[in-house]
Amino acid sequence: MKAVVLAAGEGTRLRPLTEDKPKAMVEVDGKPILTHCFEHLVELGADELLVVVGYLKERIISHYGDEFEGVPITYSHQREALGLAHALLTVEEHIDDDFMLILGDNIFNANLADVVNRQQEDRADAAFLVEEVPWEEASRYGVCNTNDYGEIIEVIEKPEEPPTNLVMTGFYTFTPAIFHACHLVQPSNRDEYELSDAVNLLLQSGRTIDAIRMDGWRTDVGYPEDRDDAERRLREEREAREAAAEADDEEEEDADTELSVEADDA
Template sequence: MQAVVLAAGKGTRLRPLTEDKPKGLVEIDGEPILTHCFEQLVDLGATELIVVVGYLKEQIIDHYGDAYEGVPITYCHQREQKGLAHALLTVEEHVDDDFMLILGDNIFQANLEDVVRRQQEDRADAAFLVEDVPWEEASRYGVCETNKFGEVTDVVEKPADPPSNLVMTGFYTFSPAIFHACQLVQPSNRGEYEISEAIDLLIQSGRTIDAIGLEGWRIDVGYPEDRDEAERRLQEGEDTDEDATLEYASD
């Protein structure tokens, strides 16, 4: 399965960390955010990394070149940052079949493999991780409404008055049907073409959509304090692994 990584944004909320580098190259626990994304996609079996770049794109291209751990990289340029659906359309000509999508400013320690498996088993046109967040944070994300069976019936991007606190995270799998949906998306009140609206169009047209509950954790690195929290959690995970190794070795 090919993997698309969206990494074109300016990261204005991350300043001063992004004053002289793109958000994807901000380091967390000694590695750029994009490296963490690439590692997970390669572990999931990605056959190609298609990276959407924009702001200071030359730094990303120079850093990674044409391959990562033997997996080829294709770069697509989003000339104007007009939203995630707009960014996704820049890769359409390079995608052959179902594909993974990760937002290049998210750090995951979670069940990403469940999303890939469910999408393939159900032949779904979209599958994605969802999680409950504090109500006061829900307006930062694409918010999901569900019916009594727990099925997602509607998705609203960054609503001022969220209908729930169940939100989409930054990892998805899609069939090529998502591209037609993206072409139908109209600019939101923010003037952007939202991926949540494209997914909502798939839902309203009766397409199969899978929402999988997050197991583990993820952090959307939008602010400097998010970067610090992600680093803390990754380092705690390393400490736990080291402790387990030492305990096992002493038995």
């Protein structure tokens, strides 16, 4: 399965971190956000990375070249910042089957594989990783309405008064049908071609989109304090793993010592 990574953003709210680099190249825990995304996608089995670049695109292209951990990279240039649906259309010619889509400004430690597995079951036309957020934060995201079967029935982009607090997280799977919907999208009141509008067109045409509840966490790196939060979470998880490994080593040493004592007594 191919994977599309949207990494054309400038990241004005992240300044001064983005004064000399695109948003996706801001470092979190010692490596660019984009590297974190690539690592997840390679682990999920991506056989090609389609990276949409824009602002300071040469910083991304020169850093990664034409492959990442043996997986080929194809770059596509979004020449104007006209929204996510517009960005997605720049890779249409490269897609002829189901694919993954990740926004290149998110740090995940979550059940991304559940989304891919659901897509491969052929029971849905798309699957989204979704998350419940505090109500006061929901207006920052695409908000989802769902039915009793866990299927998405409507997406509302950054509503002033969110009807729910269930939001899209920035990881999706789609069939190529999404491209036809993107072509039909009209500019929003932000003068952008919104991915949420394309999703609603899919739904109106009778397509099924499953909502996969997030197990874990993610951080949308929109502000410098978000970067700090993601680094804290990653650091705490690394320290927890190291402590667990150290405890396992101590248990093995204690077990070896007991065996040695028993052998000497015998």
